[in-house]
Amino acid sequence: MGVFIGRDKEVRRAFGYDEVAIVPGSVTIDPEDVDISLELCGFKFDIPFIASAMDGVVDPKMAVALGELNGLGVLNLDGIYTRYENPYEQIKKIIDPKVKNVTEVLQKIYKEPVKERLIYERIREIKKNKVVCAVSSIPQNATRNIKIAKDAGADIFVVQATVVTVNHQSSRYENINLEKLCKYSGLPVIVGNCVTYNVALQLMEIGASAVLVGVGPGAACTTRQVLGIGVPQVTATVDCSKARDYYFKKTGRYVPIITDGGMITGGDICKSFVSGADAVMFGTGFAKAKESPGKGYHWGMAMPHFYLPRGTRINVGTTGSLKEILLGPAKTDDGTQNLVGALKTCMGNVGAKNIRELQLAQLIIAPEIKSEGKTYQLAQRVGMGK
Amino acid sequence: MGVFIGRDKEVRRAFGYDEVAIVPGSVTIDPEDVDISLELCGFKFDIPFIASAMDGVVDPKMAVALGELNGLGVLNLDGIYTRYENPYEQIKKIIDPKVKNVTEVLQKIYKEPVKERLIYERIREIKKNKVVCAVSSIPQNATRNIKIAKDAGADIFVVQATVVTVNHQSSRYENINLEKLCKYSGLPVIVGNCVTYNVALQLMEIGASAVLVGVGPGAACTTRQVLGIGVPQVTATVDCSKARDYYFKKTGRYVPIITDGGMITGGDICKSFVSGADAVMFGTGFAKAKESPGKGYHWGMAMPHFYLPRGTRINVGTTGSLKEILLGPAKTDDGTQNLVGALKTCMGNVGAKNIRELQLAQLIIAPEIKSEGKTYQLAQRVGMGK
Amino acid sequence: MGVFIGRDKEVRRAFGYDEVAIVPGSVTIDPEDVDISLELCGFKFDIPFIASAMDGVVDPKMAVALGELNGLGVLNLDGIYTRYENPYEQIKKIIDPKVKNVTEVLQKIYKEPVKERLIYERIREIKKNKVVCAVSSIPQNATRNIKIAKDAGADIFVVQATVVTVNHQSSRYENINLEKLCKYSGLPVIVGNCVTYNVALQLMEIGASAVLVGVGPGAACTTRQVLGIGVPQVTATVDCSKARDYYFKKTGRYVPIITDGGMITGGDICKSFVSGADAVMFGTGFAKAKESPGKGYHWGMAMPHFYLPRGTRINVGTTGSLKEILLGPAKTDDGTQNLVGALKTCMGNVGAKNIRELQLAQLIIAPEIKSEGKTYQLAQRVGMGK
């Protein structure tokens, strides 16, 4: 299965979105007849896309707007909204196109401490609109944050770091007990990110309600450059979804896999599902919505890191309303609008009635197409960093 | 035969034009001695190239001009020529270089309903010039359109959608019965597009007179970007031509394979035949002809789609007359003129007396040549989208 | 050995210069101690590099200048020097940077018929300087040209076309009998181009004194783009050199392999030898010499073709004297000067005392290095076409 990269050293080949394509089916279905709904943490969502817990993408208003479309946005509890009474003042400084070293600006803004009161209030802002409320925390703050989140009425808790395992070792501090958090906190807990079969399985075994998959693929993430670490998303998703299938066979509990990061177009999203995902989480696509707090900008949550920032600020521009981006009609032909329509049309073309059938569609390795569309797409990827 | 893209997930590697090259033969033939004629739907054509049913490429005049060279152009019955008395007024709006969101302009123009009378008249315009007349329709309109087409005297009917199968399911509408259409409409029917052995074989079994191969490779197509769906043309053509050979062996009926889309140069066209095609269909090459209605512009037929446009407008410029492009002499060295001469010279160099022998020539995987010529070609592909 | 590009269709993977690198040896040698001499057609040359028979590269003066360094340049007998009394007047028109469609200019200039008297005189111009004189001809004119060449005192005759086989078929004309030409013309005959084991072996069997290898790789060649035909040079050279080794084992006659085209840098030249070549032929490197008739420009010999031009005009600029380019010292670090020094240093680093030992050095597939040097090289390849 592997390739020798040197004497006696065999390693696996991993694949990303640009290298695969979906093969049309032998049966096709009317896109109006397909079911794309997602069951997650006891809730049912019409749209299986989740907005990333990035400060440029999800504020309480965006979480509500998404909830009203019966989708889901995750609010970052360690970010700008819980540090500042008036977060928009700070966002203005971050998205100022004249700013030169954004990293330093972010490092300064994110030095302000988080206020427990604001955690509570931000969650209340969402819940008073009667939508499902999901919030996220880094592992270090999870024990404190989950208590406040529960009190404030949050529905789903996400524990997220660049790399999460059930076995973290430190001589300096006592590590968070993820199993306790998942099993006894009283809230369903989604955990990530991971990219391997083993870690995904272990997270399921300690009680995660869903698993986030993806290390290093995101557009606003520089983990692979800074640390050398990363696994392309198609392979990571395939591997972790195999852990889900094994765990489901063994226990009867189905733990959804959420592919997180690296998707730019509807095509990438469709490929995630065919790779085995139950839901997808992304920032770029939502950052383009008029409702997005970053006004077309977003930045990696590891970017304000004081010691070793690993992220970048990206300006994707504002291209339409949240509704247009999700439900269309699309006014562009580049695969960034009507993402729900794209998913349904793809399912129609491969003959998949629901997401689980879509996971069984056929992929092909097809890295070398340089059609116009492809060029467009790559141009956009490159251009986004400017 | 496959590659593992993740745990227990083996997929095939597919190939496109840029990745293969043709190996010269051990025998060579005078290009003047080769036979490139095509038998299709009972007609014999001198030139095995078919102009795509795109509104920027084929209008009734172009269909006639091609027919007079004993080639074939397909008129789109769902497009601008059957919606407007004066289609050229609308084309002018589309090809205006100052227009910014062409997608929206197209969506508006294509909202105008099709007129049955115009379908009839456009076909008559072609037939009164005594050339073979081929017309195309999307599956939804095929039953109505084929009747008018037959009445008006059309010779060949094409049923075409991004992805076609013999088994389409819908709860909203009764699906077209492709078998009935192929067997009892009284016109030979070409069906497509497909990319797999199984679907190609099924289309032959229900009576298709020829099969169109290609999903997602065209220059004016963004299917792979929007939906993630697509199979590179060399592999798609090899696979579908194997279905043709199997079906021919089994039944004695030879159903030509027409590779549709993604070809830019004479080299690409030659590679299609070596991959197994009996004929090739393309838009870009014809769009460069002076006779082309789009005046150097063309656009994907899925681009005006109201809900999920999947196409793009491309300006390839006008580079010569239809005759120069097809029969030369070429005035450029970039492989876009004298396409017939290129095919014949290629056949001479591989020692193939006719297209069926050319299908037996040898390919080689050769993705990494970066000679000057290659750079040219890629530059052009990239530049075309501007 | 192959890769499946579709159902039941297995093809080989071929490799070009950019994809391989040479592995240093376990022994190293002082570059001053290596022997790079070439035995060809009974002559011994100090420099195993041959200047291509291109009108922008070799005129009689260049042939003499090369001969005086004990290298070899081939004069094209079907080109501008045998068509015009004053060829430099015509070259001036071709290399005019203001000219827009160079192809048309060339087509016109090369319509002037060849004069037998000029063939004779050009050869005399070279021979009166007492250097080895090599001349080339396309197969159609070879029978006439070789007689004049012999009379005029030429030493080596080259029969060259894009693709040559021993078995060419035509209903229009009687084909040249290559075997007769090789065995009974009284001049040693070098034949090409070919890229396969079988054709190389057949050319040796009919008496070729050396075989030219290369279809489609040259910088001024667009064969792959126009016709789809081409085999990357490393694979073509490996294959044909295996035919040489087999033929030598069988007959005791050693027929040198000359790799022709596609080399830009000293590194590419070194890789040709490690792939199995006994000599290399190129245009680009020589076109950069002050002594070159094209003054930094050269063009493919298939470019003036009236019916289907397959070549391009390239401006590589003038970067130094012939001596500097071949023997150094180099004033640049980009691998385009002191090509002899580069070959000797490479041989020292792999521990090869002569060319035959260099053919036994080790290659490695190394396509993905993107070091600064590599970037330079690619930039130059791309830029050359401007």
Added chain:
Amino acid sequence: MGVFIGRDKEVRRAFGYDEVAIVPGSVTIDPEDVDISLELCGFKFDIPFIASAMDGVVDPKMAVALGELNGLGVLNLDGIYTRYENPYEQIKKIIDPKVKNVTEVLQKIYKEPVKERLIYERIREIKKNKVVCAVSSIPQNATRNIKIAKDAGADIFVVQATVVTVNHQSSRYENINLEKLCKYSGLPVIVGNCVTYNVALQLMEIGASAVLVGVGPGAACTTRQVLGIGVPQVTATVDCSKARDYYFKKTGRYVPIITDGGMITGGDICKSFVSGADAVMFGTGFAKAKESPGKGYHWGMAMPHFYLPRGTRINVGTTGSLKEILLGPAKTDDGTQNLVGALKTCMGNVGAKNIRELQLAQLIIAPEIKSEGKTYQLAQRVGMGK
């Protein structure tokens, strides 16, 4: 294990930094708990990064500055500092952005002979600051230089050439006896560069204290372009580290492998260790330090070569202090600052407590990721040559 690049010719595939990524572990560790120290030639270093013996990177002051952070810089004994009383006057000429042919300027400056007195004095300048002093020499001058170096109090001697073997042959001069130098000079000797298992093993067997690995990968090196020679760093490091492991098992002596060249980011450095390196040597990263003598410029040490220059001048700019670059905090997110922090964070994420455990982490082949971060990185590589 190999790939056929032609008939009966099987070669290995080699891999570089851009083609692999590191897979996160099943256990993670607090980065504060990892040990990155290096034992080399009897000394213990806190930082396992060595500054290359390039005149634009290491002068005596830089060597001291690095030593004070308990890292190591190597002073080139054949360079500008031992040729000129006032080297900075000459450096000024080299880094003048208006200079056009830097190669010629360098060739002239490096014609000035080396002064033995200056060798002695430069070493004293370093030693009087009580830091470990490492100096380098080309093999031709090693016998003379090591004596002076020892007298002056140097601690580590490096013998370095593009390609080094234990078996160099020349008819002109008596070759250096590397074994004698390693065993009887009284100084620990690091030898390189090599890229193969066999040569690395032979260097260990003759007594090298450490082995430098890398031919052709450096940013300021054009060996692969000029000579065609080079092996991508990941494969070279894997192979040579296997020789180390074999030699250690056989003899009990552990000879560190130092990967030299081609690293741009922290990610590349981390990948070197996972490939098997004990230490890494690079120029680009250090050239960006304020303390660097080249003020943001550096150049290949084979660039001033009179006969065949193989190097280039690169301007990477000055981006921070040596301390910021090595120890952070980083002010950028591009992987070029806080390289120690990056290494520690990587080790934390793969669960490696020390460098030897990091060598056991898992790599994956992941060449096709085109995330924003990746694009950044490539852009930078390309741009650096300007």
